Amino acid sequence: MEDSTVPLGNRLKGSITPPCSKSYAQRALAAALLAKGRTTLRGIELCRDTRSAISVIESLGAEVEILDDNTLQITGGLNPKVDRLNVGESGLAARLFTPVASLHDEAIVIEGEGTLRHRPMSMMVVPLKELGVDVRDGGGRLPIEVCGPIRGGRVTVDGSMSSQFVTGLLIALPLAERDTTIEVEGLVSTPYIDMTLETLERFGVEVMYHEGDYSEFYIEGGQEFKAVDYTIESDWSAAATIMVAAAIAGEVTVNNLSTLSRQADTAICRALERAGASLIIEENSITVAHRELEAFSFDATNCPDLFPALVALAAASEGVSTLYGIRRLRGKESDRGEVLKEEYAKLGIDIELDYDEDVMRVVGGMPEVAEVDSHDDHRIAMSLAVTALRLTEPIIIKNSECVAKSYPSFFEDIEMLKSGAGE
Numbered sequence: 001m002e003d004s005t006v007p008l009g010n011r012l013k014g015s016i017t018p019p020c021s022k023s024y025a026q027r028a029l030a031a032a033l034l035a036k037g038r039t040t041l042r043g044i045e046l047c048r049d050t051r052s053a054i055s056v057i058e059s060l061g062a063e064v065e066i067l068d069d070n071t072l073q074i075t076g077g078l079n080p081k082v083d084r085l086n087v088g089e090s091g092l093a094a095r096l097f098t099p100v101a102s103l104h105d106e107a108i109v110i111e112g113e114g115t116l117r118h119r120p121m122s123m124m125v126v127p128l129k130e131l132g133v134d135v136r137d138g139g140g141r142l143p144i145e146v147c148g149p150i151r152g153g154r155v156t157v158d159g160s161m162s163s164q165f166v167t168g169l170l171i172a173l174p175l176a177e178r179d180t181t182i183e184v185e186g187l188v189s190t191p192y193i194d195m196t197l198e199t200l201e202r203f204g205v206e207v208m209y210h211e212g213d214y215s216e217f218y219i220e221g222g223q224e225f226k227a228v229d230y231t232i233e234s235d236w237s238a239a240a241t242i243m244v245a246a247a248i249a250g251e252v253t254v255n256n257l258s259t260l261s262r263q264a265d266t267a268i269c270r271a272l273e274r275a276g277a278s279l280i281i282e283e284n285s286i287t288v289a290h291r292e293l294e295a296f297s298f299d300a301t302n303c304p305d306l307f308p309a310l311v312a313l314a315a316a317s318e319g320v321s322t323l324y325g326i327r328r329l330r331g332k333e334s335d336r337g338e339v340l341k342e343e344y345a346k347l348g349i350d351i352e353l354d355y356d357e358d359v360m361r362v363v364g365g366m367p368e369v370a371e372v373d374s375h376d377d378h379r380i381a382m383s384l385a386v387t388a389l390r391l392t393e394p395i396i397i398k399n400s401e402c403v404a405k406s407y408p409s410f411f412e413d414i415e416m417l418k419s420g421a422g423e
Contacts, residue, residue: 088112
């Protein structure tokens with residue numbers, strides 16, 4: 001494992017284009033696998049999770065040609081070449097491609113690596129069985145073996161832990177032989193379902209539901225995915241980290257972003273405004289600049305990936321900030337609530353966790369120089385690096401290379417902005 005020494009905190013200046021949305025990319029890759037003909041995906045950033053998804057669709061029968069650094073051409077067709085799929089450390093890939101693999105009439109094992117092997121997958125087992133799939137699971141964890149074909153019907157799904165399995169069902173079931181009604185209980189992260197529905201519509205697939213009501217979806221079986229030419233938009237999750245860095249330590253324009261995006265993490269704009277940062281929003285870019293920051297309150301239940309960036313923002317804000325939705329953090333790459341508390345304590349920043357009230361309280365203050373650990377969690381590593389920008393001496397972040405999961409060039413981009421040479 002490698003460690004990163006975060007350099008001395010100069011002010012950030014410049015502009016930057018963050019990586020593409022890996023959430024959109026994985027949905028598009030799955031749809032391209034199921035589509036007839038050749039799909040072209042543009043703007044692709046080959047981070048670790050996206051590479052895992054590409055490997056999965058190739059194993060399931062797609063032909064993938066890399067046309068250039070940011071463009072893929074995919075010839076679809078579900079025709080598995082192996083009986084085991086390795087989804088790497090991607091929770092979305094695990095919960096998305098398990099239903100997709102269940103379209104096949106022979107057994108396929110879905111397995112993962114690292115922290116993913118400890119993340120909960122039990123929400124998939126009973127619904128898949130009710131939809132006609134033979135399932136063998138590892139006690140609610142990976143590996144999971146499925147043998148279809150998934151047939152459709154009526155099923156109830158627990159959406160209180162994650163929306164990712166619902167996404168997998170919405171993508172797979174249009175190809176089932178029967179129509180399906182999905183009843184979803186306690187669905188969280190509804191913006192991610194909007195992303196799924198948008199992707200399906202783009203590929204010519206229809207899902208019926210009452211707009212604004214995510215409790216029931218009707219999916220006609222026997223539909224066809226159509227090949228498309230599709231440019232993936234930038235990732236608001238990655239952009240959020242850079243935007244918080246700018247609010248803390250400079251002025252940065254982040255390109256290829258639209259506040260009209262369906263990505264949940266557009267909510268970072270509201271948090272930055274509440275904290276007092278300067279935002280200039282244009283059609284395809286946002287400029288964020290430092291101002292004196294004050295404590296803020298924010299509900300991140302539907303955008304839990306923002307928590308690490310929000311903690312960095314709260315730590316730089318005067319007073320005690322309250323962040324709601326911490327129950328969502330236990331099923332991530334790490335137990336993010338506990339890890340954020342532990343690692344920020346090393347930096348002299350106090351964090352209180354109240355799971356009964358579902359709230360995190362962050363006491364703003366000046367961080368101290370320390371050696372910290374990412375716990376192999378990409379968003380934790382980036383959060384700690386952003387907080388380090390406030391220091392005049394460097395800190396060590398252990399296992400910092402984990403940023404490759406979503407944002408391989410993160411440290412290089414920060415260095416570029418520190419020199420004022422961003423784009």
